[in-house]
Amino acid sequence: MKLVLKNLNVGFGKEKKRLTVLKNISLQIKENEFISIIGPSGCGKTTLLNAIAGLIPYKGIIAIDEKKCIQDTKHPNKKIGFVFQHQNLFPWRTVFQNISYSLELKSLDKDTIKKKVREYIALVGLKGYEKYYPYQLSGGMQQRVGIARTLINEPDIVLMDEPFASLDKEARAEMQQFLLKLWEKHKKTILFVTHDIDEGIFLADRVVVLQKIPSSIKKEILVNIPRPRNAATMQSSAFLKIKQRILVK
Amino acid sequence: MKQPLYTIIGIGIFLFAWQMTSSLGIVDHFFLPSPLQTFSTLAKILVSGEIAADILSTIYKLLVSFIIALIIGIPLGLLIGSSKSIYNCIEFLIDFFRSIPATALFPLFLLFFGVNDESKIAVAAFTSTIIIMFNVAHGMKHVNISRVIAARLLGARGLKIFTTVYFWECLPSIFIGIRTAASLSLVVIIVTEMFVGSSAGIGQRIIDYQYIYNIPAMYAMIILAGIIGYLVNYIFIVAEKRTIHWSGYS
Numbered sequence: 001m002k003l004v005l006k007n008l009n010v011g012f013g014k015e016k017k018r019l020t021v022l023k024n025i026s027l028q029i030k031e032n033e034f035i036s037i038i039g040p041s042g043c044g045k046t047t048l049l050n051a052i053a054g055l056i057p058y059k060g061i062i063a064i065d066e067k068k069c070i071q072d073t074k075h076p077n078k079k080i081g082f083v084f085q086h087q088n089l090f091p092w093r094t095v096f097q098n099i100s101y102s103l104e105l106k107s108l109d110k111d112t113i114k115k116k117v118r119e120y121i122a123l124v125g126l127k128g129y130e131k132y133y134p135y136q137l138s139g140g141m142q143q144r145v146g147i148a149r150t151l152i153n154e155p156d157i158v159l160m161d162e163p164f165a166s167l168d169k170e171a172r173a174e175m176q177q178f179l180l181k182l183w184e185k186h187k188k189t190i191l192f193v194t195h196d197i198d199e200g201i202f203l204a205d206r207v208v209v210l211q212k213i214p215s216s217i218k219k220e221i222l223v224n225i226p227r228p229r230n231a232a233t234m235q236s237s238a239f240l241k242i243k244q245r246i247l248v249k
Numbered sequence: 250m251k252q253p254l255y256t257i258i259g260i261g262i263f264l265f266a267w268q269m270t271s272s273l274g275i276v277d278h279f280f281l282p283s284p285l286q287t288f289s290t291l292a293k294i295l296v297s298g299e300i301a302a303d304i305l306s307t308i309y310k311l312l313v314s315f316i317i318a319l320i321i322g323i324p325l326g327l328l329i330g331s332s333k334s335i336y337n338c339i340e341f342l343i344d345f346f347r348s349i350p351a352t353a354l355f356p357l358f359l360l361f362f363g364v365n366d367e368s369k370i371a372v373a374a375f376t377s378t379i380i381i382m383f384n385v386a387h388g389m390k391h392v393n394i395s396r397v398i399a400a401r402l403l404g405a406r407g408l409k410i411f412t413t414v415y416f417w418e419c420l421p422s423i424f425i426g427i428r429t430a431a432s433l434s435l436v437v438i439i440v441t442e443m444f445v446g447s448s449a450g451i452g453q454r455i456i457d458y459q460y461i462y463n464i465p466a467m468y469a470m471i472i473l474a475g476i477i478g479y480l481v482n483y484i485f486i487v488a489e490k491r492t493i494h495w496s497g498y499s
Contacts, residue, residue: 055398075406082402088395091495092417101413102403133495153403 001066002189003029003052003157008060010044010051020214021047022058027208027217032187036200038246039210039218045193046085048210049159052191053080064156081155085162087142089134095121095145096130102153116152123182124148140171144178151186160192164199173231176202180229198234201225201242209246221245282465291469300470306449307477310366310438311431314373318430321374322381323423329382330389331415343383351376351437355444365448369441376437377430384429388422389415421496428485435478451477 008025011018021044029035037045051058054069054076062069064079089098099120103113121127124144134142143163150158164172176199183190194200200207204223211218225238233239264284270276271283282290294300329335329343355372362368392415400414442452451474458467 053402055402074401076398076401078402078404080402082399084395084399086395088393088399090396090399090414090417092420092493101400105404105409105413135495149403 001028002031002033002064003027003191004061004063004066005052006061006063008048008051008058008062010047010056010058022051023214023216025060025215025217027220029189029191032189034183034190034203034205035192036204036207037191037193037210038195038197038200038207039215040212041195043210043212044215045195045210046161048215049082049161049191049193052157053077053082053159078153079156081150081153081158083143083146083150083158083160083163085165087134087139087146089142089145089149091134093133094130095126095132095134095137098134098145099148099152101149120148120152123151123186125178138171139167140175143167143175147179147182151188155188157189157191160190162194163192165194165196172199177230179203180227184228197243197246201239201246202229202234207242207246219246279464282468286465287468287472290465291472294466294469295473300451300454300473303449303451303454304473304477306366307435307438307442307451310370310373310450311434311481314370314377314434314438315431317370317374318377318381318434319427322378322426322430323385325378326382326385326423326426327389327415327419330386330419333390336386336390343379343386346379347383351433352440355441359444364445369438369447369450372441373434373437377434380430380433381423381426384422384426385419388419391422392418421493424485424489424493428482428489431481431485432478435474435481439474 005025005027008022009020010022011020013019025048037048039045047056050056052062054062054071055073057071057073064077069077090101093101096117100113100117103116108116121130124147126141126144126148129137129141134145137145146163164175167175180203192200192203201223207221207223209218209221210216221242223242225233225236225242267281267284271278271281329339351372354375355368358368358372358375362371396418397410397414400410405413438450439452439455441447442450443456447453451470455467455470455474458464458470
């Protein structure tokens with residue numbers, strides 16, 4: 001198993017005022033599996049990702065490649081890649097410099113960095129935009145930069161926290177297709193958080209449904225719709241059946 | 250219509266009103282010379298070179314006090330802003346010292362540094378340091394934490410987080426501090442130059458011309474001080490546009 005969560009509990013606040021956000025979450029995720037996590041807003045989806053990334057303290061076990069993760073919020077897990085809802089690109093850096101950031105930290109030589117960054121810029125379809133600053137790009141393009149910046153660091157697991165939530169409908173559909181194509185070319189274990197059921201089903205191998213706080217797993221549903229998927233997939237009967245199973249109480 | 254044209258029209262109306270006030274004798278001509286007379290005096294004084302030393306002296310004091318303020322103010326501000334406890338301890342003190350009119354401190358600095366350029370530089374440097382420090386600390390305190398987290402997740406640790414994220418996050422505040430400090434420094438320097446013991450400086454010239462009732466020359470020096478102040482501000486605005494063109498977006 002790539003990622004194992006065992007009796008994961010997360011709460012905030014002290015003693016009497018303690019608010020339990022995640023309760024006894026257990027989950028097993030295979031290598032290169034695409035998991036969507038859906039649930040009502042405020043149900044702790046983001047909290048779950050933050051715990052897996054090691055950004056917040058938790059109780060229970062998180063293991064990557066059968067190795068238990070050590071908790072240290074100042075030093076989050078480097079094996080984890082995180083794509084955020086709000087583009088938190090470095091606004092003072094160009095597209096190229098944003099993507100090259102993690103490579104610079106590894107002090108690779110300049111030519112290696114250049115070559116690799118070019119490869120990833122091409123991968124996310126941003127050729128020609130190397131010298132642009134984030135504020136000169138559309139929301140969708142900014143997310144592409146964010147995705148490239150994360151992937152170039154070669155994380156074992158990629159966590160995505162509603163990355164397309166702030167995009168308009170068209171850009172959103174385009175980015176979903178883009179992400180699927182990218183993932184099919186470039187397999188990774190992905191945990192994708194969304195409150196959009198259609199998006200969750202469309203992308204995933206498996207959908208994990210969380211319920212309201214204190215949040216535990218309500219159901220797990222296998223999405224056995226063949227790939228590659230496209231816009232027509234969302235109209236297929238298999239798709240609608242899965243959607244029904246998610247919506248049924 | 251383009252902005253430069255508006256600016257020229259504005260200046261034109263101002264000069265016309267000034268000329269009228271002077272020509273129609275609304276204000277005694279002795280106290281308010283006409284713009285033509287003022288600017289020709291300014292040109293004459295500049296060409297004669299008699300105030301070159303004064304201009305240089307004022308700019309020198311401005312520059313030295315400014316550099317001192319940068320060297321002390323930025324690191325201190327970063328330090329203060331990086332720790333909540335330090336910031337909370339020191340916030341009131343900074344606010345208090347910021348509220349003391351800089352020139353009120355001048356007699357104190359005269360005591361310590363004597364009646365020469367050093368005391369003027371010291372008081373300007375002190376004022377600027379406080380302002381820069383305050384702005385930098387404020388910027389440091391309001392850093393966008395999600396970008397720090399992003400950097401950590403991408404492998405940044407310790408000092409690298411500071412140099413690649415915190416510093417850049419603070420840069421807009423550093424610029425605000427620098428610009429405010431530079432303007433105030435000029436005020437402080439010109440005022441202190443009017444005190445006893447000055448050997449040179451634009452402030453001293455203004456007061457000297459007033460003493461000898463060379464009123465057009467006094468106006469000319471005031472305008473010169475304005476030009477220097479405007480240029481200092483302009484230089485920083487250009488520098489800002491180049492280095493932090495990205496701020497305000499995100």
